[in-house]
Amino acid sequence: MAGLVVRGRADRPKTHTLTIPRHKERSMTVSRTVELEGHIIDSGMMGTCFGVVMDMGGEFEVEEFEVGRTKHAETYCRMRVTADTEEDLRAILHELNQQGATVTDPRDATLEAAPEDGVVPVDFYSTTNHPTVVRVDGEWLPVEDVEMDCALVVDRSGETPRVHTTVLNAIEAGDLVVTGDTGIRVDPPERPRNGTGSFGFMQGGVSSERPSASLIEEIADEMRAVNEDDGTVLAVCGPAIVHSGGRNALADLVRTGYVDALSAGNGFAVHDLERDLYGTSLGVDTESLEHPRKGHKHHIYTISEIVRLGGIEAAVSEGVVSEGVMFECLENDIPYVLAGSIRDDGPLPDTITDAIEAQDAIREQAQDADLVLMLSTLLHSVAVGNCLPSTxxxxxxxxxxxxxxxxxxxxxxxxxxxxxxxxxxxxMLRDELLE
Incomplete structure (x- = not known):
């Protein structure tokens, strides 16, 4: 049995001894000490870390455990992790690192030059989307442009080193890539005891049935705050916005400055333009729900007309397109990215058909966003979500x-x-913001 001392930070003289059974008794050969600090009980981080060690065949012994005894106080845990081999221990420490645990004897991160363009060292560190710092030359440096599933590259070209994420296809020969887990700290989201509001750690959850007026008010308040702080609201849009009759409301939000950037696929733009040119979306009148003769051809006619004119901007400047979301984006200098897919008709001249180029454009948008509205599009929202920091x-x-x-x-x-x-x-969101 392993002894566990619990100290309440608000009352240090009081101590209690608990016992935690070890996973199993056997001879271990290597060990490291790690620390957890923060709201590690409320968020489940501590229990998760215990489970990681045991599930991966290691053992742990809690050496110190100080419990925060007020709503704002944090909890501290130091434990020794042991495993049969260095390889096993390294694997355990990697998983603990992803949960926010850090080793007590930090060393500089290990750097290895990329052997050629697009190729990373074998043991490169694959990033999470959580805030991360890396130890370089004895200093902890924040990682820039946090994004999941990337490599970490240390740039020494300036007066001081910088660390940034880089997608694998953008790695260049000679880039200093972080390998292993040494000298890396991850700060995953926590669940503090006083978490309040819809935007607290998953506090809002999933609201079904009809939209909650109070929840929409919360979203509207956040959009107002971002607007007042000159921040960026990014709308990720699917064609269902047009099909279901939400197009005019979104256009109003763009026109009044509550949407600062737009990310969509070719289909959204086509049906938005079709609605203006023919009064239909996918050949259906969105107001009367009637199917006009040849309505099923309207989307391809729309593409042909926009291509003939030279693109959406030309269609707007010549007065062919005079309303809708894409119209308002151009009239109000709202940047947009239209990313293509294998399913696209046409596509429109404005659509980025190179997948890597489209990813880079989406990545730039995502990193600049303070609030993201993912509106009825799974695949496009996943693409944008992959580029977002967890914050x-x-x-x-x-x-x-x-x-x-x-x-x-x-x-x-x-x-x-x-x-x-x-x-x-x-x-409902438009009315809350504008009326």
Whole structure:
């Protein structure tokens, strides 16, 4: 049995001894000491770390445990982790690192030059989307442009070193890539005892049925705050916005400055433009729900007309397109990225058909966003979500509960979701903001 001393930070003289059974008794040969600090009990971090060690065949002994005894106080845990071999211990420490544990005797990160363009060292560190710092030359440096599934590159070209994430295809020969887990600290989201509000750590959860007026008010308040701070609200849009009748409400939000950037696929732009040119979306009149003759051809006619004119901007400047979301983006200098896919008709001249180029454009948008509205598009929202730090506030809206759940589970520390018709949500949000 391993002894555990519990010290309440608000009352250090009081001590209690608890016992924790070890995973199993056997001879161990290597060990390291790690620390956890923060709201590690409320967030489940401590229990998760205990489970990681045992599930991976190691053992742990808690050497010190100081419990924060007020709502704002943090908890501290130091434990020794042991394993059969260095390789086993390294694997355990890697998983603990992803949960926010750090070794007590930090060393500089290990750097290895990339052997050639697009090739990283074998043991490169694969990033999470959580805030991360790396120890270089004895100093802890924050990682710039935090993003999951990237490599960490140390840039020594300036007066002081910098650390930034780099996607694997952008690695250049000679780049100093961080390998292993030494000298890396990850700060995953916590759940403090006093977490309040819809944007607290998953506090909003998934709201089903009709949109909650109070929840929409919370989202509107956040959009106002971002607007007042000259921040960026990024709208990730699917064609269902047009099909369901939410197009005009979104256009109003763009026109009035509550949406600062737009990310979508070719389909969204096509149906938005089709609605202006023919009064239909996918050949259906969104107001009368009638199917005009040859309506099923309207989307391809729209693409042909925009191509003939030379693009969306030309169509707007010549007065062919006079309303809608894309119109408002151009009229109000709102940047947009249209990323193509294998399913696209046309596509429009404005659509980026190179997948790597589209990823880079989306990545630039995502890193600049303070609040992201994911509006009825699973695949495009996943693409944007992959580029977001876990600290970016996110709103996910879709009629499919599985879509909302999947988007919320992508690691954001501040996310809320609504299972509802986007054609109902957007007008309610518009009214809350404008009326």
């Amino acid at each position: 970016t506030k996110t709103v996910c809206v879709d009629i499919n509960p599985a879509t909302v759940t999947q988007l919320l589970d992508r690691g954001s520390a501040q996310a809320i979701g609504l299972v509802t018709d986007i054609g109902t949500f957007l007008p």
